[in-house]
Amino acid sequence: MSIPYRFEQTATAAEVAARWDHLGAGEESGHAVAVAGRVMLSRPQGRLAFAELRDSSGAVQLFSLASVTKEFEAFTRLRLGDWVGARGEVVRTKRGELSVKVDEWVVLAEARLPFGDKWRGVTDVETRYRQREMDLWANPKSRERLLLRSLLVRRMRERLWDRGFVEVETPILHPIPGGAHARPFVTHHRALDTDFYLRIAPELYLKRLVVGGFERVFEIGRLFRNEGLSPRHNPEFTTLELYQAYADYEDVMVLVEELTAELALDLCGATAITYQGRPLDLAPPWRRATMAELVEEATGVALSVHTPRHTLAEHAQQLGVAVEPAWGPGKLLLEVYEKTAEPTLWDPVFVRDYPAEVSPLARRHRADPELTERFEAVVAGRELANAFSELNDPDDQRARFEEQSAQHAAGDEEAMVVDAEYLRALEHGLPPTGGLGVGIDRLAMLFADATNIREVISFPTMRPERARRAEDGEDPEAGETGLRPEP
């Protein structure tokens, strides 16, 4: 049987269901359609045969009769997973199932490999992640999660366009990894004989675009961090970063809470959603609290960046934090916050006014130079967004870079290094700007009610399948060369 190059589909399963819903049992519509999809169930029954055809919109039953259907015998031998195109009249069977009574049909692709258990599908997580194409057919929920993610990104773009933001693309190959505190992947460019780093954040380039006159920009794209995998971390992940000239972090808070609530309405139909069985209300306004306030709430002790270092160190140690000598009060306060307050947070809260020591790209707080105008949005106990009034003073930025650089030299591989190009850009003048980063995978998890980031990534990062054979000392290609010593 030859496979055609195209098939003229005139209706989807969902369209058939909607348009001929009114047909009564045993009734015939008099209308022919052409449908296509994958055979998910097959019930041959002598001179009759039924098959469930699934397409991206839903499923419709194919009803085949030996007296009507061409190549009826072959139809009864269709296997689960075969792609089929079928033309015929829309009817409702005597038992009440809306069907296409097949006149002509054609195989569009054979499923050579079996398709798993028709009832229980495929549940083995390794198979589900490594062979996602199989998971998507076997488990409708997997498809729904990826669809939801797609819609999330689409709506996010639309909401930002509506607000006058311009979508841009900035380099993924960075000569200097910057914009975040993370270990990079390294690669090499032959012609330039130079190492490049896959970006750990687009931040610095986006702010350079603001310097260049793009007053509202955003980028949705992939970031790469050479760190551990976990149910909440994938080495490559997607973020939204945006920058708004003339705005400060208070303005960004309003944007974040409004945008999130709008997306919740788009995707879940309400701002009050349920995550992991627990109610979560995303309606603005969200609570705003300083890090110091939250620490005091959680511990009963008033601590801040102005608390003597040894006092902070004592508290941190009591909490089991391995305090390092290089840490100042800011880092210690952050550690205490993360151990005590952060795990208790559930409803959305803007945790604001982070220590300057741990925020090298954020502008100093207008009321306290030891703090910055930075916040993280914590929702359902997770960091969903990180934002600040951007540091636009080139001298201060240089000083912060140099502090980071000293930490890098002292062995902190994740500390930043001085980025002269970026400093030169700041010398040309960055207006007051509010900036924001949002983890799109985590946002998708929230709306999809998923606990594992891999559920919202089409092909999550896995150890390569060939690793085992290589470890065993086998050359995977040895058997495929066809070259054998003569006996």
Place this chain on the structure above:
RNA sequence: GCGCCUCUAGCUCAACGGCAGAGCAACGGACUCUUAAUCCGCAGGUUCGGGGUUCAAAUCCCCGGAGGCGCACCA
């Protein structure tokens, strides 16, 4: 990186020191209204790999691999 758990037929799972099994899928057959169709028949295995203990190992022990969860990391 550390700890715990998992790995048996294409898929989903039993057997837990004593002959490696079932359902579904596949394959052959019956069946003119099925709905996870039903019925009859047939076939399917390096029990993740390697080593050890034992009369006997899927099962117990050791090493390795892959995966999951938690911790650490991810400011």
